[in-house]
Amino acid sequence: MKIAVIGMGYVGLVSAVSWARAGHKVIGVESNEEKLSLLKAGKTPFFEPGLETELKLALESQALHFSKEFLTMELMSIESLVTNSLSNKSAILGAVDLFFLCVGTPILPNGLFDLTDLFEAVDSLVVPENSSLSIIIKSTVLPGTTAQVEARLKDGFEKLGKVFKGSVWFAPEFLSEGTAMSDTINPSRVIIGGNSEVFKESKLGQFILSVTPASTPIVITDWASAELGKLASNAMLASRISFINEIGQVADTVGADINLVAKIIGLDPRIGSKFLKAGVGFGGGCFPKDTTALKNFGAMHGASTDLLTAVISTNEKAKLGFSERVIKRFGEPHGKTLGILGMAYKEGTDDIRNSPSLKIIELFTQAGGKVVVYDPLIARDKLERLGVEAKASWEEVAQMVDLITILTADPQFVNLDWQKMRAIYSGTIIGDGRRLYSKKILTKLGLNLIT
Ligand code: UGA
Helix, strand or coil, X not given: CEEEEECCCHHHHHHHHHHHHCCCEEEEECCCHHHHHHHHCCCCCCCCCCHHHHHHHHHHCCCEEEECCCCCHHHHCCCCCCCCCCCCHHHHHHHCCEEEECCCCCECCCCCECCHHHHXXXXXXXXXXXXXXXXXXXXXXXXCHHHHHHHHHHHHHHHCCCCCCCEEEECCCCCCCCCHHHHHHCCCCEEEECCHHHHCCXXXXXXXXXXXXXXXXXXXXXXXXXXXXXXXXXXXXHHHHHHHHHHHHHHHHHCCCHHHHHHHHHCCCCCCCCCCCCCCCCCCCCHHHHHHHHHHHHHHCCCCCHHHHHHHHHHHHHHHHHHHHXXXXXXXXXXCEEEEECXXXXXXXXXXXXXXXXXXXXXXXXXXXXXXXXXXXXXXXXXXXXXXXXXXXXXXXXXXXXXXXXXXXXXXXXCCCHHHHHHHCCCCEEEECCCCCCHHHHHHCCCEEEC
């Protein structure tokens, strides 16, 4: 099929590449010039395992093209998308089977999502000659947004004296950074908000059935249930993390091992073992934003939001509490150097959005200390733009700092050579933000473990 994907963030780019590799003709639309030129050169603007290789292959096979907007020569060069005579925007739009909207929906100061980019993308689809568009929202949105998008399209067409006869769908994404390619190719479930009666025969239905493994559950539901289902899935996972972090604090006071406690809980098949890893709190571009927006949206509609409020505040406490415990045990940061191993919000990614590392950096530098970091997946110049000194290995950090905290579960840190650490690190405190290490073993080496 001929597919346009608008917005080349994680969801848009991974989807565009996966679908192009599955044999579809895809145009990826990205308004940011810097990102666009990287993509055209076969480079990903962020690290995601396997993505760059697949991107290059998709570009080579001519199945994937990138463009700043629809009306460009790049798009015109996709042979099967447009014929030479089709030179106006509406004709090009008419040549596309499916439009996926994957633009960002950042959080506004009022705590709800900013729909500026989404509406801008929707408005770009309003053209007079073609009214049978299939528009699929993949951006994370609050309940009611898909209905708003349809109303906006209808209104746009009406202003041009036309009737909108297209279809609008909401198809949320459940990919995680670090495993985005496999999550997209082999999703846990496919959720479609829209008209279930026409789904199977629709272009979207045919497309979804062609790219989804036969064993994957597909749920076709109304817009609002799909929209809320996506947000509630993230909120549920975030709740588990805040829960285990709270229990982790109790565990510490009684000398229990939270990892074993999590194992005991997770062995109950009704509960399961995933997302019960205690640590420094959740971060990233999704959980903090989605839990906050869902809480505010619920409150705005008079629903009880006590649990979501607690999930968010427990997470803030997890970040702040860990940082304070480490610094308190260390002493006065002034004139001292903190070493951070793992700056991203989790392992397997170079994303630092809402990373718990930012909290300890803020506290330590505000108190007059200096920070040196190493992250296996983040380029040093990117780190240094954040005002911290970056090193090329954990060893380089360890030999020059007074205090070390480990903040991601990168395999390099999980399997740290503690003898080597002891030989090069002159400090005695190890802040373990991911609960990776054994207190017993570190104590034997003369190190104090803070969790
Ligand atoms: C999350 C969801 O897992 C995806 O299903 C969803 O599609 C995505 O958000 C989204 O809405 O786009 P992601 O943010 O990439 O994916 O990362 P996760 O692996 O879910 O981790 C989120 C945060 O929770 C990280 O800071 C991680 O370190 C933390 N975490 C995760 C824990 O502290 N403990 C755990 O047991 C699991």
